[in-house]
Amino acid sequence: MKILVTGATGGVGRLVVERLAGAGAQVRAVTRTPEKAGLPAAVEIVEGDPSRPDTLAPHLDGVEAVFLHSRTIGTAADRLLALAAERGARRVAALSALNVDDPLDLQPSRLRGDRNKEAEAAAVASGLAWTSLRASAFASNALQAWGAQIRRGDVVRYVYAAFQESPLDERDLAEAASLALLTDDLAGRRLELTGPQSLSHEEMVAVIGEVIGRPLRFEEVPPEAIAHHMIGIGLPEPFVRALMDRYTHYAGQEQHPVTGDLEKVLGRPPRTFADWVADHAAAFQAHDPS
Numbered sequence: 001m002k003i004l005v006t007g008a009t010g011g012v013g014r015l016v017v018e019r020l021a022g023a024g025a026q027v028r029a030v031t032r033t034p035e036k037a038g039l040p041a042a043v044e045i046v047e048g049d050p051s052r053p054d055t056l057a058p059h060l061d062g063v064e065a066v067f068l069h070s071r072t073i074g075t076a077a078d079r080l081l082a083l084a085a086e087r088g089a090r091r092v093a094a095l096s097a098l099n100v101d102d103p104l105d106l107q108p109s110r111l112r113g114d115r116n117k118e119a120e121a122a123a124v125a126s127g128l129a130w131t132s133l134r135a136s137a138f139a140s141n142a143l144q145a146w147g148a149q150i151r152r153g154d155v156v157r158y159v160y161a162a163f164q165e166s167p168l169d170e171r172d173l174a175e176a177a178s179l180a181l182l183t184d185d186l187a188g189r190r191l192e193l194t195g196p197q198s199l200s201h202e203e204m205v206a207v208i209g210e211v212i213g214r215p216l217r218f219e220e221v222p223p224e225a226i227a228h229h230m231i232g233i234g235l236p237e238p239f240v241r242a243l244m245d246r247y248t249h250y251a252g253q254e255q256h257p258v259t260g261d262l263e264k265v266l267g268r269p270p271r272t273f274a275d276w277v278a279d280h281a282a283a284f285q286a287h288d289p290s
Contacts, residue, residue, distance in 0.1 A: 002026040002062045003181050004084070006050040007069025009037050011140060012095065015174035016067055016181075017043055023178060028059055030072075053080040060084050065091035065181040066128075070119040077115070077122035085127055091187070093180035094123035096134045098192055098256045099246075106249055108242035120190070129187035131180035136194040136256045139167040139276040142204055143283055150208065151286045154216050159244065160251045161202040161220045166194035166258050169271040176265050192259040196270045204273060211277040212284050223248060 003020055007013035008029035017039055020027045027043045034045045048055040051074035066084050068077060081092055096116040099107050109116070123130040146156045173193060180186040199207065202218040209216030223244040230240045262270045277284070 001064045001182070002028060003065045003067065004028045004030065004056075004059065004063045004089075005067040005069075006030050006080075007067075007072040007095075008039065008045075009033075010069065010071070011138075012170055012173060012177075013067070013069050013072075014039070015170055016177045019174045019178040020181065023182060025178075025182060028063065030056060030059065050074075050080060051076050053083050056080060057083055060087040060089070063087060063089050065089060065093070067177060067181060068092055068094040068119050068123060070095045070097075070116045071113045073115060073119055074113075075115065075118060077119045078125065081122055081126040081128065089128060091129045091131075091181060091184070092123045092126055093131045093133060093177050093186075094119045095177070096120040096132045096190075098134045098136050098194070100134060105242060106246050108239050108246055111236065111239040111242055129184055131186045131188075132190040133173065133177055133180065134190055134192050135173050136168045136192075137165040138173075139169050139195065139273055140280075142167065142208065142273075142277075143280060146205065146208070147284055150212075150214075150216065150284045154209075154214055155219055156205045156216060157219045157221045157226075158201055159221060159223045159226050159247050161218050162200050163247055163251050164198050164200045164254045165204075166196075166198045166256050167204065167273045167276070168193055168195045168262075169273075169276045172262055172266065172270045176262060179265060186265065191261045191265065193262045193265075194256055194258050194270075196258060196263075196272055198254055198256070198258055199273060207274050208277050208284060211274055212281050
């Protein structure tokens with residue numbers, strides 16, 4: 001079957017493409033810059049902008065399923081899915097998030113372009129067999145937040161040592177997305193996808209230390225100090241403020257308790273945060289200039 005993947009060269013979309021191609025599907029990967037795609041040779045790479053569905057119209061013929069990436073679509077999810085349905089598509093899997101029903105000002109990823117609520121709503125209303133992939137925080141967020149500090153030394157300075165998340169390995173998310181695109185088994189479901197453990201910031205740093213063999217220590221820093229630093233290194237202030245507000249709001253409670261949805265979907269336990277760190281350990285280690 002032929003599957004259209006939006007956001008195909010991003011951290012999640014690339015894994016979805018690879019998973020589908022490995023399962024023998026015909027993958028049509030959408031990117032704004034085909035020359036930089038770097039996807040498997042068997043994948044058909046097409047140029048288009050999902051936020052402008054007319055640019056994808058020529059690529060929808062023969063497509064049976066669509067992976068709807070909430071960061072690439074802008075406000076055009078409903079229009080893209082209408083076009084896909086007109087051309088004969090039967091399924092859609094929409095990337096969403098567990099915080100999709102939270103107040104918008106507690107969804108910092110919206111300030112980076114994620115339109116989880118809109119993507120999920122468009123999928124549900126599309127008339128296609130739909131699945132919403134409500135993901136918890138990605139395991140890779142730890143590398144983005146703390147990687148530079150860990151490469152420089154053994155102390156991680158960040159907000160709220162006790163703040164908890166259930167980090168999700170993106171490879172497990174891609175596997176769930178592939179199942180939703182290849183079969184009708186998950187149709188009509190809002191899947192709440194978490195990793196197998198709820199871990200605090202301090203616990204996650206300890207796991208990283210154990211895996212890479214270094215005695216890392218977490219040092220709690222006030223949100224305002226961290227916000228000042230993040231803005232200083234170039235992160236947009238509205239995003240940083242929303243992120244700190246989310247941390248503050250959930251500091252005294254488990255933000256996303258572990259669900260069993262992912263294990264039921266995959267038929268096996270999800271990968272642990274330690275599994276993810278072990279597979280990305282080199283990214284936390286300082287490079288020897290010699």
